[in-house]
Amino acid sequence: xxxTRAGEYAVRCVMCLARNGGTESVVSRQDVAACGxxxxxxxxxxxxxxxxxxxxxxxxxxKGGYRLLVAPEKLSLLTVIEAMIGEIFLNDCVVRxxxxxxxxxxxxxxxxxxxxxxxxxxxxxxxxxxxxxEESCCILQGDKFPTQDEKNA
Amino acid sequence: xxxTRAGEYAVRCVMCLARNGGTESVVSRQDVAACGxxxxxxxxxxxxxxxxxxxxxxxxxxKGGYRLLVAPEKLSLLTVIEAMIGEIFLNDCVVRxxxxxxxxxxxxxxxxxxxxxxxxxxxxxxxxxxxxxEESCCILQGDKFPTQDEKNA
DNA sequence: ACAATTAAGACATTTTTTGTCTTATATAAA
DNA sequence: TTTATATAAGACAAAAAATGTCTTAATTGT
Numbered sequence: 001x002x003x004t005r006a007g008e009y010a011v012r013c014v015m016c017l018a019r020n021g022g023t024e025s026v027v028s029r030q031d032v033a034a035c036g037x038x039x040x041x042x043x044x045x046x047x048x049x050x051x052x053x054x055x056x057x058x059x060x061x062x063k064g065g066y067r068l069l070v071a072p073e074k075l076s077l078l079t080v081i082e083a084m085i086g087e088i089f090l091n092d093c094v095v096r097x098x099x100x101x102x103x104x105x106x107x108x109x110x111x112x113x114x115x116x117x118x119x120x121x122x123x124x125x126x127x128x129x130x131x132x133x134e135e136s137c138c139i140l141q142g143d144k145f146p147t148q149d150e151k152n153a
Numbered sequence: 154x155x156x157t158r159a160g161e162y163a164v165r166c167v168m169c170l171a172r173n174g175g176t177e178s179v180v181s182r183q184d185v186a187a188c189g190x191x192x193x194x195x196x197x198x199x200x201x202x203x204x205x206x207x208x209x210x211x212x213x214x215x216k217g218g219y220r221l222l223v224a225p226e227k228l229s230l231l232t233v234i235e236a237m238i239g240e241i242f243l244n245d246c247v248v249r250x251x252x253x254x255x256x257x258x259x260x261x262x263x264x265x266x267x268x269x270x271x272x273x274x275x276x277x278x279x280x281x282x283x284x285x286x287e288e289s290c291c292i293l294q295g296d297k298f299p300t301q302d303e304k305n306a
Numbered sequence: 307a308c309a310a311t312t313a314a315g316a317c318a319t320t321t322t323t324t325g326t327c328t329t330a331t332a333t334a335a336a
Numbered sequence: 337t338t339t340a341t342a343t344a345a346g347a348c349a350a351a352a353a354a355t356g357t358c359t360t361a362a363t364t365g366t
Protein backbone atom coordinates (compact mmCIF):
# COMPACT_ATOMS: atom_id res chain seq x y z
CA UNK A 1 0.00 0.00 0.00
CA UNK A 2 2.58 2.50 -1.06
CA UNK A 3 3.72 4.46 -4.07
CA THR A 4 6.33 2.62 -6.09
CA ARG A 5 9.72 4.06 -6.73
CA ALA A 6 8.76 4.52 -10.36
CA GLY A 7 5.78 6.62 -9.34
CA GLU A 8 7.91 8.71 -7.04
CA TYR A 9 10.46 9.23 -9.80
CA ALA A 10 7.75 10.25 -12.24
CA VAL A 11 6.58 12.91 -9.83
CA ARG A 12 10.12 14.16 -9.35
CA CYS A 13 10.66 14.22 -13.09
CA VAL A 14 7.57 16.32 -13.70
CA MET A 15 8.44 18.60 -10.79
CA CYS A 16 11.84 19.15 -12.31
CA LEU A 17 10.43 19.92 -15.74
CA ALA A 18 7.78 22.19 -14.31
CA ARG A 19 10.32 24.14 -12.34
CA ASN A 20 12.73 24.50 -15.19
CA GLY A 21 10.66 26.37 -17.68
CA GLY A 22 7.46 24.36 -17.71
CA THR A 23 6.12 23.69 -21.16
CA GLU A 24 8.55 26.15 -22.66
CA SER A 25 11.90 24.42 -22.41
CA VAL A 26 13.63 21.10 -22.91
CA VAL A 27 15.66 19.47 -20.13
CA SER A 28 18.04 16.63 -20.89
CA ARG A 29 17.60 13.24 -19.30
CA GLN A 30 20.90 13.60 -17.50
CA ASP A 31 19.82 16.84 -15.94
CA VAL A 32 16.46 15.51 -14.84
CA ALA A 33 18.14 12.42 -13.43
CA ALA A 34 20.61 14.50 -11.47
CA CYS A 35 17.89 16.87 -10.30
CA GLY A 36 15.63 14.11 -9.04
CA UNK A 37 18.26 11.61 -7.97
CA UNK A 38 16.92 9.08 -10.46
CA UNK A 39 18.95 6.33 -12.17
CA UNK A 40 19.32 7.67 -15.66
CA UNK A 41 18.28 4.56 -17.57
CA UNK A 42 15.38 3.96 -15.26
CA UNK A 43 14.24 7.49 -15.97
CA UNK A 44 14.28 6.67 -19.65
CA UNK A 45 11.59 4.07 -19.17
CA UNK A 46 9.56 6.30 -16.91
CA UNK A 47 9.75 9.12 -19.43
CA UNK A 48 8.50 6.82 -22.15
CA UNK A 49 5.39 6.09 -20.14
CA UNK A 50 4.83 9.74 -19.35
CA UNK A 51 5.23 10.42 -23.05
CA UNK A 52 2.68 7.79 -24.05
CA UNK A 53 0.30 9.38 -21.57
CA UNK A 54 0.76 12.71 -23.29
CA UNK A 55 2.26 14.38 -20.23
CA UNK A 56 5.69 15.04 -21.68
CA UNK A 57 7.29 15.13 -25.07
CA UNK A 58 10.56 13.35 -25.77
CA UNK A 59 13.03 15.00 -28.09
CA UNK A 60 15.69 12.78 -29.59
CA UNK A 61 19.11 13.61 -30.90
CA UNK A 62 21.70 16.08 -29.76
CA LYS A 63 20.23 18.67 -27.39
CA GLY A 64 17.31 16.34 -26.95
CA GLY A 65 15.52 15.71 -23.70
CA TYR A 66 12.11 16.08 -22.16
CA ARG A 67 9.55 18.83 -22.35
CA LEU A 68 6.35 19.17 -20.36
CA LEU A 69 3.28 19.14 -22.60
CA VAL A 70 0.69 20.01 -19.97
CA ALA A 71 0.76 23.28 -18.06
CA PRO A 72 1.56 22.76 -14.37
CA GLU A 73 -1.75 24.43 -13.52
CA LYS A 74 -3.61 21.72 -15.40
CA LEU A 75 -1.55 18.74 -14.30
CA SER A 76 -2.45 16.88 -11.11
CA LEU A 77 -0.49 14.43 -9.00
CA LEU A 78 -3.14 11.85 -9.75
CA THR A 79 -2.66 12.15 -13.49
CA VAL A 80 1.09 11.62 -13.27
CA ILE A 81 0.90 8.80 -10.79
CA GLU A 82 -1.80 6.89 -12.61
CA ALA A 83 0.09 7.32 -15.86
CA MET A 84 2.87 5.36 -14.19
CA ILE A 85 1.22 2.74 -12.06
CA GLY A 86 -2.25 2.51 -13.53
CA GLU A 87 -5.45 3.36 -11.76
CA ILE A 88 -4.94 3.65 -8.03
CA PHE A 89 -6.66 1.12 -5.84
CA LEU A 90 -6.15 -0.11 -2.33
CA ASN A 91 -7.47 -3.63 -2.50
CA ASP A 92 -7.56 -6.12 -5.34
CA CYS A 93 -11.28 -6.64 -5.00
CA VAL A 94 -11.90 -3.08 -6.12
CA VAL A 95 -10.54 -3.67 -9.60
CA ARG A 96 -10.68 -7.46 -9.84
CA UNK A 97 -14.02 -8.61 -8.45
CA UNK A 98 -13.08 -12.19 -9.26
CA UNK A 99 -10.36 -12.05 -6.62
CA UNK A 100 -13.09 -12.37 -4.00
CA UNK A 101 -16.23 -14.34 -4.59
CA UNK A 102 -18.37 -11.84 -2.74
CA UNK A 103 -17.03 -8.47 -3.88
CA UNK A 104 -20.22 -7.07 -5.27
CA UNK A 105 -22.23 -7.52 -2.13
CA UNK A 106 -19.36 -7.06 0.30
CA UNK A 107 -19.38 -4.40 2.98
CA UNK A 108 -15.59 -4.39 3.20
CA UNK A 109 -15.33 -3.91 -0.52
CA UNK A 110 -17.52 -0.83 -0.23
CA UNK A 111 -15.13 0.66 2.29
CA UNK A 112 -12.20 0.12 -0.03
CA UNK A 113 -14.10 1.67 -2.91
CA UNK A 114 -14.87 4.70 -0.83
CA UNK A 115 -11.33 5.01 0.47
CA UNK A 116 -9.98 4.74 -3.04
CA UNK A 117 -12.32 7.43 -4.33
CA UNK A 118 -11.34 9.70 -1.48
CA UNK A 119 -7.66 9.19 -2.14
CA UNK A 120 -7.99 9.77 -5.87
CA UNK A 121 -9.91 12.93 -5.22
CA UNK A 122 -7.24 14.21 -2.86
CA UNK A 123 -4.50 13.59 -5.41
CA UNK A 124 -6.58 15.03 -8.22
CA UNK A 125 -6.87 18.25 -6.26
CA UNK A 126 -3.15 18.85 -6.15
CA UNK A 127 -1.64 20.47 -9.23
CA UNK A 128 2.04 20.84 -9.92
CA UNK A 129 1.59 24.58 -10.02
CA UNK A 130 0.43 24.38 -6.43
CA UNK A 131 3.36 22.18 -5.48
CA UNK A 132 5.80 24.56 -7.11
CA UNK A 133 4.66 27.38 -4.91
CA GLU A 134 6.21 25.53 -2.00
CA GLU A 135 9.48 23.77 -1.49
CA SER A 136 10.23 20.75 -3.62
CA CYS A 137 11.78 17.33 -3.60
CA CYS A 138 14.48 18.06 -6.13
CA ILE A 139 18.09 18.35 -5.16
CA LEU A 140 18.42 21.59 -7.00
CA GLN A 141 16.02 23.62 -4.96
CA GLY A 142 16.06 26.99 -6.62
CA ASP A 143 18.50 26.37 -9.38
CA LYS A 144 17.17 26.54 -12.84
CA PHE A 145 18.89 24.92 -15.70
CA PRO A 146 19.93 27.49 -18.30
CA THR A 147 17.40 27.92 -21.05
CA GLN A 148 18.41 27.50 -24.65
CA ASP A 149 18.89 31.22 -25.05
CA GLU A 150 20.90 31.50 -21.87
CA LYS A 151 23.12 28.68 -23.00
CA ASN A 152 23.77 30.33 -26.29
CA ALA A 153 24.48 33.68 -24.75
CA UNK B 154 -0.46 0.89 -3.32
CA UNK B 155 -2.74 -1.95 -2.39
CA UNK B 156 -3.68 -4.19 0.50
CA THR B 157 -1.59 -7.33 0.55
CA ARG B 158 -3.17 -10.73 0.42
CA ALA B 159 -2.20 -11.25 4.04
CA GLY B 160 -4.09 -8.14 5.04
CA GLU B 161 -7.13 -9.21 3.10
CA TYR B 162 -7.00 -12.64 4.72
CA ALA B 163 -6.71 -11.12 8.17
CA VAL B 164 -9.86 -9.11 7.55
CA ARG B 165 -11.68 -12.20 6.31
CA CYS B 166 -10.50 -14.16 9.32
CA VAL B 167 -11.79 -11.58 11.76
CA MET B 168 -15.05 -11.26 9.84
CA CYS B 169 -15.51 -14.98 10.08
CA LEU B 170 -14.83 -15.05 13.81
CA ALA B 171 -17.04 -12.05 14.41
CA ARG B 172 -19.91 -13.65 12.57
CA ASN B 173 -19.57 -17.01 14.21
CA GLY B 174 -20.13 -16.12 17.83
CA GLY B 175 -17.85 -13.14 18.24
CA THR B 176 -15.81 -13.26 21.42
CA GLU B 177 -17.90 -16.13 22.73
CA SER B 178 -16.86 -19.08 20.62
CA VAL B 179 -13.89 -20.83 19.12
CA VAL B 180 -13.64 -21.56 15.40
CA SER B 181 -11.07 -24.03 14.10
CA ARG B 182 -8.42 -22.95 11.65
CA GLN B 183 -9.85 -25.29 9.04
CA ASP B 184 -13.24 -23.69 9.31
CA VAL B 185 -11.90 -20.17 9.13
CA ALA B 186 -9.75 -21.14 6.16
CA ALA B 187 -12.71 -22.64 4.35
CA CYS B 188 -14.93 -19.73 5.27
CA GLY B 189 -12.51 -17.13 4.00
CA UNK B 190 -10.94 -19.11 1.18
CA UNK B 191 -7.54 -18.83 2.83
CA UNK B 192 -4.67 -21.33 2.51
CA UNK B 193 -4.74 -23.07 5.85
CA UNK B 194 -1.05 -22.83 6.71
CA UNK B 195 -0.89 -19.26 5.58
CA UNK B 196 -3.76 -18.53 7.90
CA UNK B 197 -1.72 -20.00 10.72
CA UNK B 198 0.89 -17.30 10.32
CA UNK B 199 -1.67 -14.59 9.97
CA UNK B 200 -3.43 -15.76 13.11
CA UNK B 201 -0.17 -15.66 15.00
CA UNK B 202 0.24 -12.02 14.15
CA UNK B 203 -3.33 -11.22 15.07
CA UNK B 204 -2.71 -13.05 18.31
CA UNK B 205 0.43 -11.07 19.10
CA UNK B 206 -1.56 -7.92 18.47
CA UNK B 207 -4.12 -9.05 21.03
CA UNK B 208 -6.93 -9.24 18.51
CA UNK B 209 -7.53 -12.97 18.73
CA UNK B 210 -6.67 -15.81 21.07
CA UNK B 211 -5.25 -19.07 19.77
CA UNK B 212 -6.34 -22.29 21.46
CA UNK B 213 -4.16 -25.31 20.89
CA UNK B 214 -5.02 -28.98 20.97
CA UNK B 215 -8.08 -30.91 19.93
CA LYS B 216 -11.04 -28.62 19.51
CA GLY B 217 -8.61 -25.77 19.36
CA GLY B 218 -8.88 -22.81 17.07
CA TYR B 219 -9.26 -19.08 17.18
CA ARG B 220 -11.37 -16.81 19.31
CA LEU B 221 -11.93 -13.11 18.94
CA LEU B 222 -10.67 -11.16 21.94
CA VAL B 223 -12.02 -7.76 21.00
CA ALA B 224 -15.72 -7.09 20.60
CA PRO B 225 -16.64 -6.35 16.98
CA GLU B 226 -18.01 -2.99 18.11
CA LYS B 227 -14.57 -2.01 19.34
CA LEU B 228 -12.50 -3.44 16.52
CA SER B 229 -11.78 -1.34 13.45
CA LEU B 230 -10.54 -2.30 10.01
CA LEU B 231 -7.51 -0.12 10.63
CA THR B 232 -6.53 -2.05 13.74
CA VAL B 233 -6.65 -5.40 11.99
CA ILE B 234 -4.89 -4.24 8.86
CA GLU B 235 -2.11 -2.44 10.66
CA ALA B 236 -1.62 -5.46 12.90
CA MET B 237 -0.80 -7.36 9.74
CA ILE B 238 1.09 -4.98 7.53
CA GLY B 239 2.34 -2.34 9.91
CA GLU B 240 1.38 1.28 9.89
CA ILE B 241 -0.26 2.27 6.65
CA PHE B 242 1.50 4.73 4.43
CA LEU B 243 1.31 5.62 0.78
CA ASN B 244 4.82 6.80 0.05
CA ASP B 245 8.15 5.82 1.52
CA CYS B 246 9.05 9.39 2.34
CA VAL B 247 6.26 9.51 4.91
CA VAL B 248 7.88 6.94 7.16
CA ARG B 249 11.47 7.02 5.92
CA UNK B 250 12.50 10.64 5.46
CA UNK B 251 15.97 9.50 4.43
CA UNK B 252 14.48 7.96 1.28
CA UNK B 253 14.22 11.47 -0.11
CA UNK B 254 16.69 14.17 0.77
CA UNK B 255 14.01 16.82 0.88
CA UNK B 256 11.13 15.14 2.70
CA UNK B 257 10.86 17.56 5.54
CA UNK B 258 10.39 20.61 3.40
CA UNK B 259 8.68 18.88 0.52
CA UNK B 260 5.26 19.90 -0.69
CA UNK B 261 4.62 16.49 -2.22
CA UNK B 262 5.48 14.83 1.04
CA UNK B 263 2.86 16.93 2.76
CA UNK B 264 0.23 15.69 0.36
CA UNK B 265 1.15 12.09 1.08
CA UNK B 266 1.03 12.72 4.80
CA UNK B 267 -2.40 14.22 4.48
CA UNK B 268 -3.67 11.44 2.23
CA UNK B 269 -2.35 8.84 4.65
CA UNK B 270 -4.03 10.48 7.61
CA UNK B 271 -7.28 10.65 5.73
CA UNK B 272 -7.11 7.00 4.76
CA UNK B 273 -6.27 5.87 8.26
CA UNK B 274 -9.14 7.88 9.63
CA UNK B 275 -11.54 6.31 7.17
CA UNK B 276 -10.45 2.81 8.09
CA UNK B 277 -10.49 3.60 11.78
CA UNK B 278 -14.12 4.62 11.48
CA UNK B 279 -15.26 1.24 10.24
CA UNK B 280 -15.87 -1.38 12.92
CA UNK B 281 -16.51 -5.05 12.30
CA UNK B 282 -19.87 -4.70 13.99
CA UNK B 283 -20.79 -2.22 11.29
CA UNK B 284 -19.53 -4.52 8.56
CA UNK B 285 -21.49 -7.43 9.96
CA UNK B 286 -24.71 -5.53 9.60
CA GLU B 287 -24.27 -5.80 5.87
CA GLU B 288 -23.30 -8.58 3.56
CA SER B 289 -19.83 -10.00 3.93
CA CYS B 290 -16.89 -11.39 2.04
CA CYS B 291 -16.96 -14.81 3.63
CA ILE B 292 -18.32 -17.83 1.88
CA LEU B 293 -20.08 -18.95 5.01
CA GLN B 294 -23.00 -16.78 5.91
CA GLY B 295 -23.86 -18.82 8.94
CA ASP B 296 -22.18 -22.08 9.80
CA LYS B 297 -22.34 -23.85 6.48
CA PHE B 298 -21.60 -23.35 2.83
CA PRO B 299 -24.71 -22.25 0.99
CA THR B 300 -25.24 -23.97 -2.32
CA GLN B 301 -25.96 -21.98 -5.41
CA ASP B 302 -29.62 -22.98 -5.11
CA GLU B 303 -29.79 -21.82 -1.54
CA LYS B 304 -28.23 -18.55 -2.53
CA ASN B 305 -30.80 -18.06 -5.26
CA ALA B 306 -33.70 -19.09 -3.09
C1' DA C 307 30.53 12.73 -40.91
C1' DC C 308 30.53 13.08 -36.01
C1' DA C 309 29.08 13.71 -31.44
C1' DA C 310 25.36 13.80 -28.40
C1' DT C 311 21.25 12.07 -27.13
C1' DT C 312 17.16 9.10 -26.59
C1' DA C 313 14.39 4.45 -28.04
C1' DA C 314 13.48 -0.03 -27.16
C1' DG C 315 13.69 -3.89 -24.91
C1' DA C 316 16.37 -7.83 -23.14
C1' DC C 317 18.45 -9.10 -19.06
C1' DA C 318 19.82 -9.29 -14.13
C1' DT C 319 19.12 -8.33 -9.41
C1' DT C 320 16.69 -7.51 -5.40
C1' DT C 321 12.81 -7.34 -2.59
C1' DT C 322 8.35 -8.63 -1.30
C1' DT C 323 4.73 -11.64 -1.07
C1' DT C 324 2.68 -15.91 -0.96
C1' DG C 325 2.52 -20.47 0.02
C1' DT C 326 4.23 -25.21 1.81
C1' DC C 327 6.38 -28.38 4.69
C1' DT C 328 8.30 -30.45 8.82
C1' DT C 329 8.99 -31.20 13.61
C1' DA C 330 7.34 -30.18 18.08
C1' DT C 331 3.77 -29.27 21.37
C1' DA C 332 -0.84 -28.90 23.48
C1' DT C 333 -5.57 -30.62 24.50
C1' DA C 334 -9.74 -33.53 24.67
C1' DA C 335 -11.58 -37.79 25.03
C1' DA C 336 -11.64 -42.81 24.92
C1' DT D 337 -2.32 -43.31 29.37
C1' DT D 338 -2.85 -43.43 24.69
C1' DT D 339 -4.61 -41.66 20.55
C1' DA D 340 -6.52 -38.41 17.48
C1' DT D 341 -6.90 -33.74 16.52
C1' DA D 342 -5.24 -29.26 16.68
C1' DT D 343 -1.98 -25.42 16.52
C1' DA D 344 3.25 -23.39 17.07
C1' DA D 345 7.19 -22.09 15.02
C1' DG D 346 10.00 -21.34 11.63
C1' DA D 347 12.72 -23.07 7.68
C1' DC D 348 12.17 -23.39 3.02
C1' DA D 349 10.42 -22.73 -1.79
C1' DA D 350 8.06 -20.45 -5.37
C1' DA D 351 6.14 -16.66 -7.54
C1' DA D 352 5.52 -12.01 -8.43
C1' DA D 353 6.77 -7.33 -8.54
C1' DA D 354 9.95 -3.73 -8.54
C1' DT D 355 14.26 -1.84 -9.55
C1' DG D 356 18.16 -1.25 -12.07
C1' DT D 357 21.64 -2.15 -16.02
C1' DC D 358 23.16 -2.91 -20.52
C1' DT D 359 23.33 -3.19 -25.51
C1' DT D 360 22.10 -2.05 -30.14
C1' DA D 361 19.75 1.11 -33.02
C1' DA D 362 17.84 5.44 -34.37
C1' DT D 363 17.62 10.47 -34.34
C1' DT D 364 19.24 15.21 -34.43
C1' DG D 365 22.30 19.36 -34.24
C1' DT D 366 26.73 21.08 -35.64
